[in-house]
Amino acid sequence: MLITAHPPFALAAHRAMSSLTELVRFVEDDSFPAVTRAYALCVGYGWASTPMRSLDRERWVKLFSQFGFITNRPDVVGGPQGTVRLYRAATTEFKRGLSWSDSREYAERYLARRPEAGPHQLYACLVEPDWVLAVVQRTRRDGRARAVEWIVDVPARACVDIAVDVPASKAILER
Numbered sequence: 001m002l003i004t005a006h007p008p009f010a011l012a013a014h015r016a017m018s019s020l021t022e023l024v025r026f027v028e029d030d031s032f033p034a035v036t037r038a039y040a041l042c043v044g045y046g047w048a049s050t051p052m053r054s055l056d057r058e059r060w061v062k063l064f065s066q067f068g069f070i071t072n073r074p075d076v077v078g079g080p081q082g083t084v085r086l087y088r089a090a091t092t093e094f095k096r097g098l099s100w101s102d103s104r105e106y107a108e109r110y111l112a113r114r115p116e117a118g119p120h121q122l123y124a125c126l127v128e129p130d131w132v133l134a135v136v137q138r139t140r141r142d143g144r145a146r147a148v149e150w151i152v153d154v155p156a157r158a159c160v161d162i163a164v165d166v167p168a169s170k171a172i173l174e175r
Contacts, residue, residue: 003039013040038067064133071135080129100150
């Protein structure tokens with residue numbers, strides 16, 4: 001499903017993002033168009049500072065899965081066409097989180113994020129197309145492109161640690 005910056009009922013979608021409870025209620029409300037609910041979900045998930053601490057993993061996966069593949073990028077409307085290497089920085093507890101990046105350098109920026117949560121490790125995964133729930137181009141407030149966020153339901157066996165001091169081209173990934 002291709003979502004746009006201004007879907008029908010966009011104002012209602014933005015109002016729903018005032019709290020996680022309202023967001024979930026809106027996303028599950030079939031009286032609004034699916035494209036608007038998918039838009040609210042992607043934007044609301046992106047605005048949550050710690051989405052996996054706010055709502056359990058299975059609940060997020062269920063919310064995303066109801067729409068099939070979601071994106072705001074016309075170049076990936078049908079989803080990835082093959083296996084994609086993605087990266088994530090997280091504590092061990094959240095290594096299977098849903099947010100991933102196709103940029104190792106971008107993921108490395110999160111290694112020092114939220115030190116009170118404990119030490120972060122860099123993870124990599126070879127992602128199968130059917131694991132990808134959404135690909136969302138995030139933007140800055142001024143409209144310039146930021147990072148691309150991949151929302152992925154990764155099986156536990158697929159994540160591997162990467163030594164931070166190993167160049168990306170030499171990282172060894174196992175499936």
